[in-house]
Amino acid sequence: MRPDFFEISSLTNCKICPRNCGADRSSKKLGYCNSDASFNISSICIHKGEEPIISGSEGICNVFFSRCNLQCVFCQNFQISKNNEDVINHQISLEEIVNRIKVHLDNGCKSVGFVSPSHFIPQMVAIIDELNKLAVKPIIVYNTNAYDKVETIKALEGMVDVYLPDFKYFYNELAKEYSDAIDYPEISKAAIKEMFRQKGATILKDENGIAESGLIIRHLVLPGNVENSIKILNWIADNLSTTVHISLMSQYFPTENVKSHNILNQRISETEYQSVVKEMENLGFYRGWIQELESASTYQPDFLKNHPFDFF
Ligand code: SF4
Numbered sequence: 001m002r003p004d005f006f007e008i009s010s011l012t013n014c015k016i017c018p019r020n021c022g023a024d025r026s027s028k029k030l031g032y033c034n035s036d037a038s039f040n041i042s043s044i045c046i047h048k049g050e051e052p053i054i055s056g057s058e059g060i061c062n063v064f065f066s067r068c069n070l071q072c073v074f075c076q077n078f079q080i081s082k083n084n085e086d087v088i089n090h091q092i093s094l095e096e097i098v099n100r101i102k103v104h105l106d107n108g109c110k111s112v113g114f115v116s117p118s119h120f121i122p123q124m125v126a127i128i129d130e131l132n133k134l135a136v137k138p139i140i141v142y143n144t145n146a147y148d149k150v151e152t153i154k155a156l157e158g159m160v161d162v163y164l165p166d167f168k169y170f171y172n173e174l175a176k177e178y179s180d181a182i183d184y185p186e187i188s189k190a191a192i193k194e195m196f197r198q199k200g201a202t203i204l205k206d207e208n209g210i211a212e213s214g215l216i217i218r219h220l221v222l223p224g225n226v227e228n229s230i231k232i233l234n235w236i237a238d239n240l241s242t243t244v245h246i247s248l249m250s251q252y253f254p255t256e257n258v259k260s261h262n263i264l265n266q267r268i269s270e271t272e273y274q275s276v277v278k279e280m281e282n283l284g285f286y287r288g289w290i291q292e293l294e295s296a297s298t299y300q301p302d303f304l305k306n307h308p309f310d311f312f
Pocket residue numbers: 014015016017018019020021022023030031032033034035069118119120
């Protein structure tokens with residue numbers, strides 16, 4: 001049976017994410033994420049720059065929800081993730097969202113990725129339901145910051161095909177300072193453990209090599225925080241498996257928001273990134289992706305454009 005929190009009506013007492021605000025999102029008094037109960041979308045677009053088995057040659061149709069239940073000071077997508085009035089946000093009907101997704105699917109893309117969905121779970125479920133009603137069954141990718149309740153992840157079993165969590169912090173103080181979420185480490189570990197329980201380490205692919213089911217754990221290496229990255233890799237090795245697919249990202253770039261930050265105002269160095277790569281190899285991880293350091297200058301989307309990722 002479906003849980004009540006899959007219904008949009010549950011947002012009148014919103015506890016869908018670990019913030020547990022209890023806000024009535026149908027009223028003007030919103031919660032931490034400053035998001036109401038409608039469909040708040042920043043962009044629906046093709047993205048060819050995800051991991052190769054996610055994007056394939058045709059790209060993935062990504063649905064970017066507006067705002068976020070984390071407020072990372074360095075957010076690379078700050079144009080769409082800030083919980084303030086400047087955020088790029090379009091309130092679009094369910095019908096229009098589905099129509100726009102369908103155009104991309106009809107053009108040959110096979111997967112739909114929901115990006116930062118943790119505060120819009122009922123809306124995400126409604127979109128998937130609507131697609132299914134039309135007998136459209138794309139591969140569903142859950143692209144999350146991993147600040148998700150474990151019961152949400154449990155309830156998504158059978159609905160999500162590929163989990164793509166970003167495992168950000170091992171240290172509580174870092175999570176508090178950078179993302180205003182002191183409990184992020186415990187919450188994300190529980191969520192990722194549940195994803196691993198559902199999917200294991202094997203990724204099932206179609207005849208073109210596109211992931212149809214599985215788990216990829218992403219980690220963005222931050223400048224001055226190699227120890228955090230190393231702890232995360234060790235936790236995955238000790239608690240999940242070294243057979244898990246890891247996407248180790250070097251693409252961090254300092255946005256305007258951290259220009260005066262004493263650590264986050266720079267890119268990561270080759271030495272920092274290579275020491276994390278070396279740890280990954282020493283631990284025995286052998287599946288996944290690493291990036292070139294130039295990624296930092298090539299992966300900067302502009303959500304003011306119709307095609308935010310048109311550099312791919
Ligand atoms: S989704 Fe938003 S309103 Fe609901 S609990 Fe999380 S932060 Fe609060």
